[in-house]
Amino acid sequence: MKFAFEASDAEDAQQALSELRSHYSTVASQDADVIVVLGGDGSMLRALHTYMNSGKMLYGLNRGSIGFLMNEFAVELLEQRILNAVSTIIHPLVMEVTLAGGKAERAYALNEVSLLRQSYQAAKLQISVDDRVRMRELICDGILLATPQGSTAYNLSAHGPILPINAPLLALTPISPFRPRRWRGALLPNRAKLTIDVLDADKRPVNAVADHTEFKTVERVVAWEDPESQCGLLFDPDHSWDERILAEQFQY
Numbered sequence: 001m002k003f004a005f006e007a008s009d010a011e012d013a014q015q016a017l018s019e020l021r022s023h024y025s026t027v028a029s030q031d032a033d034v035i036v037v038l039g040g041d042g043s044m045l046r047a048l049h050t051y052m053n054s055g056k057m058l059y060g061l062n063r064g065s066i067g068f069l070m071n072e073f074a075v076e077l078l079e080q081r082i083l084n085a086v087s088t089i090i091h092p093l094v095m096e097v098t099l100a101g102g103k104a105e106r107a108y109a110l111n112e113v114s115l116l117r118q119s120y121q122a123a124k125l126q127i128s129v130d131d132r133v134r135m136r137e138l139i140c141d142g143i144l145l146a147t148p149q150g151s152t153a154y155n156l157s158a159h160g161p162i163l164p165i166n167a168p169l170l171a172l173t174p175i176s177p178f179r180p181r182r183w184r185g186a187l188l189p190n191r192a193k194l195t196i197d198v199l200d201a202d203k204r205p206v207n208a209v210a211d212h213t214e215f216k217t218v219e220r221v222v223a224w225e226d227p228e229s230q231c232g233l234l235f236d237p238d239h240s241w242d243e244r245i246l247a248e249q250f251q252y
Contacts, residue, residue, distance in 0.1 A: 004032035006047060008039030013063040019075050034082055040064015045211060048110050048231045059085060059234040068152060068244060071236050085234035088165060088241050090149050092229050095210040098220040109210035111150030113223045115196060116142040116207050122178055123206045124199035129192050141176035145194055145223050152248050160185055162249050165241045193224045
């Protein structure tokens with residue numbers, strides 16, 4: 001097995017990188033079977049985007065804060081831990097946006113696609129699923145579509161549901177809904193195509209975000225899961241993603 005290290009610029013991650021390099025020989029990233037990522041969840045998310053569809057597996061060591069996507073950091077027995085790790089394959093969302101003027105752009109999201117109001121006025125959105133209008137007008141600060149792996153991130157903060165990692169579902173969660181006030185979102189099958197049209201876009205501008213890629217002043221967003229694209233993650237057997245998501249649901 002050949003592996004490479006990639007570390008964030010944070011001091012803890014750079015120190016860990018030095019320690020690991022003194023213990024293990026590595027290869028260049030393009031020649032590696034496994035990429036060992038040192039940092040936090042943001043570092044892992046960037047690495048997942050970088051190595052999407054590359055066939056490489058990613059194994060994270062936490063040198064950040066939360067580390068939901070990471071394993072516990074230790075220098076010893078790294079090769080054995082990687083060999084014993086449990087693999088999880090995840091699929092991204094595709095986000096296609098139509099900007100003012102009709103220009104189209106595309107980006108991928110592993111956590112969520114979100115629409116956020118750009119000004120002091122609330123957004124007005126129309127929601128369609130598989131080309132059928134399901135909500136003619138939602139007045140809110142925004143809305144997001146989360147994958148199972150992203151359901152414990154922004155989606156959870158917006159009071160959306162936590163999804164098991166292998167659930168064939170996506171969570172559609174409003175952000176500070178004003179009308180209808182009691183709407184708390186929906187669970188969509190992961191084969192569904194979501195379309196959100198921005199109403200009164202000139203008066204109530206909205207931005208669209210796919211993970212860390214943002215587009216200003218969008219008129220329409222279409223999002224769906226891409227089953228042809230994938231990323232691979234490795235977790236220690238006693239701290240698998242299934243276990244983390246279960247544990248998250250019993251936090252109090």
